Amino acid sequence: xxxxxxxxxxxxxxxxxxxxxxxxxxxxxxxxxxxxxxxxxxxxxxxxxxxxxxxxxxxxxxxxxxxxxxxxxxxxxxxxxxxxxxxxxxxxxxxxxxxxxxxxxxxxxxxxxxxxxxxxxxxxxxxxxxxxxxxxxxxxxxxxxxxxxxxxxxxxxxxxxxxxxxxxxxxxxxxxxxxxxxxxxxxxxxxxxxxxxxxxxxxxxxx
Numbered sequence: 001x002x003x004x005x006x007x008x009x010x011x012x013x014x015x016x017x018x019x020x021x022x023x024x025x026x027x028x029x030x031x032x033x034x035x036x037x038x039x040x041x042x043x044x045x046x047x048x049x050x051x052x053x054x055x056x057x058x059x060x061x062x063x064x065x066x067x068x069x070x071x072x073x074x075x076x077x078x079x080x081x082x083x084x085x086x087x088x089x090x091x092x093x094x095x096x097x098x099x100x101x102x103x104x105x106x107x108x109x110x111x112x113x114x115x116x117x118x119x120x121x122x123x124x125x126x127x128x129x130x131x132x133x134x135x136x137x138x139x140x141x142x143x144x145x146x147x148x149x150x151x152x153x154x155x156x157x158x159x160x161x162x163x164x165x166x167x168x169x170x171x172x173x174x175x176x177x178x179x180x181x182x183x184x185x186x187x188x189x190x191x192x193x194x195x196x197x198x199x200x201x202x203x204x205x206x207x
Contacts, residue, residue, distance in 0.1 A: 099142075101200030102134040102170050106190070118205040119179065126178040129190045131200050136171035145193045146175035151186030151206075179206065 034044050105115040107128050119125050129146060136142060146159035159175035175192070183206055191201040 098135040099137075099194060099197070099199060100134045101192070102132040104129065104131040104192070104200045104202060106130075106202055106204055115202075116204065118207060120207050121179050121181055121183045121185070124179060124181055126176055127190075127204075128174050128176045129192065129202065130172070130174040131192050133171045133173060133199060134169070136166045136169055138166055138169065141165055142171075142194060144173060144175075144199075146177075147191045147193065148177045149189045149191070150184045151188065152184070156183070156188075 038044065107114065107116060107130065108119070108125055109128065116127075119127060133142070142163045144159075144161055144163065147155050148157040150156045157177045159177070161175070163171065163173060173192075175190075177190075185206055187203055188206050189201055189203045192199045
């Protein structure tokens with residue numbers, strides 16, 4: 001071996017040789033172990049079986065430590081996943097809580113017009129509820145629902161739909177209902193919701 005060593009490497013080699021020498025001195029051969037057993041008045045013929053048991057216990061201990069670390073790793077991974085899921089849910093809830101109505105109106109045409117207060121059911125009108133949503137979640141699609149409530153508070157008609165991917169913080173949307181001639185007269189209400197959260201509502205009279 002012609003490998004040359006510098007000063008630091010030489011110190012490391014000397015320390016390692018000392019460690020190996022110490023370990024060799026601490027190790028006992030079979031004859032020494034037999035002598036110790038005789039001094040302790042223990043049967044030497046059980047030595048092989050004892051060595052097997054020691055090796056088994058050592059292997060079992062290593063396996064248990066490995067399983068413990070695997071279990072700890074799995075738990076840690078689960079905690080990270082749960083924490084990430086909770087953070088995502090919290091962020092989503094915060095986004096939903098920030099949604100509000102910037103402006104809304106009722107009209108008889110798709111185009112934005114004056115906010116009507118009364119409709120005549122005999123004309124079988126199609127009424128549009130137009131809402132500009134404020135603080136809409138950018139880059140996401142929003143699931144919306146319109147409930148048209150008759151004078152008794154029952155849902156006479158319901159719109160369920162999903163927006164396109166939102167690309168601006170104030171997002172216009174609308175829903176509609178064509179009133180039948182047999183619609184109940186009195187005060188109606190239309191509500192725009194996302195999930196169970198009310199975004200906006202308007203009341204109007206049906207004659």
